[in-house]
Each structure stands twice: as structure tokens, then as C-alpha cells.
Amino acid sequence: MNNKDYYQILGIDRHANSDEIKRAYRKLAFKYHPDRNINNKQEAEDKFKAAAEAYSILSDKQKRLQYDQYGHENYHEFDHQKSDLNVEDIFSSFGDILNDGLGGFTDFVETTKQQGDNLRIKIRLELNEINNGIIKKIKVKRMKFSKDVQFKVCPLCHGTGSINKLSHTFLGQIQTTINCTQCFGLGKLILRIPRGVNNQGLKQVEELINIKIPAGIKNKMHIKVLGKGNDAPFGLGQKGDLIVLVEEIPHPNFQRNGDNLFYDLYISIPQAILGTYEYIPTFNGTVRIKISPGSQGGKILRLKGKGLPQMNGFGRGDLFIHINIWVPKTISQEHKLWFQNINKDPHFAPKHNQNNKSFLDKIKEIYYND
Structure with missing residues (x-):
């Protein structure tokens, strides 16, 4: 100041x-x-x-x-x-x-900062790969500087990459430094380019690159692999990066929301009335759960820590089991008569309990009361 x-x-x-x-x-x-x-x-x-x-x-x-x-x-x-x-x-x-x-x-000072182009690829991941984390080996075609390119020193700037410029104004002369107009700041000129190499000294090569996928990564996230994009023109500058877009393959049994997983469990009418035990698949083995007698359709059970790992490495999400009661579309005449008889039984009359949570309340509880 x-x-x-x-x-x-x-x-x-x-x-x-x-x-x-x-x-x-x-x-x-x-x-x-x-x-x-x-x-x-x-x-x-x-x-x-x-x-x-x-x-x-x-x-x-x-x-x-x-x-x-x-x-x-x-x-x-x-x-x-x-x-x-x-x-x-x-x-x-x-x-x-x-x-x-x-x-x-x-034009007091001008510099040219060259950087290779970034490359972008898409990688599809199974949910079990996301759960465990994985190193994917991917073949990537990238532009790499060819060591067979031959150069000579720029005769105008003598390899410095810059020249002095004299500007005439009505108030006098101003000397400034600018990029060389012949080599464009490179300090060298191309003497010979071999076959298969472009005019920036780059040649396309296929390279096997290891991409580390962290456990718990989410759909549409990007992973940046530094220096695995295209080389800078003539190899003079910073290499570009490889940008990897993650695409999650839908799972046949689970639906994902964040770190939580959702599983639809179908049970029969007798199972809902009498209760039963069911085996639920998880990424850490099979879990046996109890279905209480009189369970209602839409009931949601929560298995703590059976979801996906958090990317920060602290804890896991939960697995929510949505109970669905399966009703057959066709039944025998005998079963039809049996249901007609018990239909008049008061035990089978629907009874709404004001204390029971609605399906919407259960969903709110899942998302807002973790």
C-alpha cells in the first residue's frame, strides 16, 4: 500500500x-x-x-x-x-x-504455455466392482511425442524462443519482448518428421493404462489420470490428462441410491400371515432375516452396514428390504371356494392402524433419519 x-x-x-x-x-x-x-x-x-x-x-x-x-x-x-x-x-x-x-x-512479456490435449473415455463398472474397488487395465490410444523427430536451432531467436520488438509511438520508442515469430516460442524448428508422425511431432500409440477405481464410486463421476492424455506438441510442455467417466451397469437384484442399496423381496400370502425366514444376498455374503407373522406389504426392513462403502473410507451404507406380497392371478376352484369362505371372517377384514407409517413416511425416514 x-x-x-x-x-x-x-x-x-x-x-x-x-x-x-x-x-x-x-x-x-x-x-x-x-x-x-x-x-x-x-x-x-x-x-x-x-x-x-x-x-x-x-x-x-x-x-x-x-x-x-x-x-x-x-x-x-x-x-x-x-x-x-x-x-x-x-x-x-x-x-x-x-x-x-x-x-x-x-506486449511487455508474452509466453507460450503448451499443454497436451486431455483424452476422455467411458468405463462401465459392475456393482460388485464398485463395492470392492478395482484396478482396471484399459487400452487407450494417445498421441505421444516421437523421439525420431529431428530439430534445428531457430536462427531468428537462437533457441531462446523470444525476440525483442521495437514499437514506435508519437511519444517515443518502446522495446518489448515477444514470442519468436518464426518458431512461435519453441526455440527450435523441425528438420525432419518421420512417416506416421504429424506436424506437431506426435504419433498415435496404444498404451495399456492402469486406472484405480476407488470403492464406493458413484455413477457419472470422473476420475482424472494425470499425464495420460496426449503429449504436448513436440514434447515441449505438460502432458494432458486422461478423464475417465464412470458408468454404472444396472444390477439385476439391487437398486442404488448413494451408498444405500434397495432389494425387493417377494413373499406369498401364507408366508405373510404365518411368518417365515428368508435368505437375502449381499456383497458380503448371504444374510438370513426373519419375516414376522402378519407382515404387511410395503414393510421395509433395514440392514445396517450392508450397503456400499463410502468413498471417504468411513462406514458403509445400508441395505433396505422392501417386502412385497405376491398374489397369484389364477387359482384352483378349491382355493377359490376356500377364500370365499374366509372372506367373511372378521380376522381378514382390513384394519387401518393410525400408528402405522405410510409408505411415504417410511421413505422419508430412510432418507432423512440416517
Whole structure:
């Protein structure tokens, strides 16, 4: 933070309009530009940054209003944003102002950061693979830099990748550094490209990649395998990544919601009346459960910790068993007469208990009372 009042730094009065603020800043930015003050670069750079700091506040209506209201010292206690600017930040933020009539300021430093393209694949997983976690070996076609490509040093930049540019303006000359226009910042030119290699020095190869699938991963999640995408052009730069989309294959017995599993159990009318024991498959073995006499259709039983593992490694979801009473569509004449006889029995008359939870209440209990 500069200790001098921002209006004083720009040499304007407190009633200056936006155009006057802009003109004052441009004048100071040109005067104290680091490239124009080689013999006194540090002092010029400090004044150059002070002018930029003042302009960043006074050119913003809201910030200027707060600055005028609180004063110079109190404003920085009110505004906790970082005000330490470096030269590159200034050109990035105010390049349009500096370039308007000062030509070449926005080209102060230009660099080319190359990165290989990311690759995207889809992988289908069985529910038991999701339960256990697994390492999948997948063949992936990716573009890899060919070591058979031959280069020569760029004659224009002599391998540096950058050249100096002299810009002529009505206020003088500005020397800036830009990417080499011949090698585009690479520092080298291609001498020979072998057959099967593209003009970026890349060749398609098939590679076997190990993809670690964590236990409990969810459908439509993405896994990023670093550095297993395409190589950067000419191998100069960071490799791309392999983005793996997980697609869960529907299970014939279980339905999934988060870390919980749902299983439909069908029992007969006699089993519902008399009670029974049933064996339920889980991913950790078979579990024997008791069906109490008089169980109603729609009843939900909960087996704690028999669902899928949580991805964070702490605990497992639950297995919910939904009881369905199976009613035959056709029965014999004998059975039909028997049911007609007991139909008049009061024990078989439906009785609604106000204390019984509805199916909707049971579902809410599952999702909101874990």
C-alpha cells in the first residue's frame, strides 16, 4: 500500500472526472515505464506501481466513493483486498488503457504455455466392482511425442524462443519482448518428421493404462489420470490428462441410491400371515432375516452396514428390504371356494392402524433419519 494520497500521486484534484483521471494515469505510466528508465529502474517501477494502484481505486466509482468517505488510511482498513501489484499484473489489468496511444505496452512479456490435449473415455463398472474397488487395465490410444523427430536451432531467436520488438509511438520508442515469430516460442524448428508422425511431432500409440477405481464410486463421476492424455506438441510442455467417466451397469437384484442399496423381496400370502425366514444376498455374503407373522406389504426392513462403502473410507451404507406380497392371478376352484369362505371372517377384514407409517413416511425416514 502506498502511503501517499491517491489524488496527489496522479496530480489531480478531488473533483477530477474519469477522463482526467485516465489522462493523468497514462501520462505517469509512460513517464515511469520500466523500459524507459533503465538507469533508475527500481524507483521508476515503484512510481509506476503507485500510479497503477491509485488509478485502480479512483477509476472505480464504488471504490472512489468509499475512499473519499473513509480517507486514505482508513480506507485500507475497510478494504481488505490485496493492493500489491507487480508489473505483469498492471499490464494484464490496464493494458487497454496503456495501449491507447502508447503502443506495445501490452506486449511487455508474452509466453507460450503448451499443454497436451486431455483424452476422455467411458468405463462401465459392475456393482460388485464398485463395492470392492478395482484396478482396471484399459487400452487407450494417445498421441505421444516421437523421439525420431529431428530439430534445428531457430536462427531468428537462437533457441531462446523470444525476440525483442521495437514499437514506435508519437511519444517515443518502446522495446518489448515477444514470442519468436518464426518458431512461435519453441526455440527450435523441425528438420525432419518421420512417416506416421504429424506436424506437431506426435504419433498415435496404444498404451495399456492402469486406472484405480476407488470403492464406493458413484455413477457419472470422473476420475482424472494425470499425464495420460496426449503429449504436448513436440514434447515441449505438460502432458494432458486422461478423464475417465464412470458408468454404472444396472444390477439385476439391487437398486442404488448413494451408498444405500434397495432389494425387493417377494413373499406369498401364507408366508405373510404365518411368518417365515428368508435368505437375502449381499456383497458380503448371504444374510438370513426373519419375516414376522402378519407382515404387511410395503414393510421395509433395514440392514445396517450392508450397503456400499463410502468413498471417504468411513462406514458403509445400508441395505433396505422392501417386502412385497405376491398374489397369484389364477387359482384352483378349491382355493377359490376356500377364500370365499374366509372372506367373511372378521380376522381378514382390513384394519387401518393410525400408528402405522405410510409408505411415504417410511421413505422419508430412510432418507432423512440416517
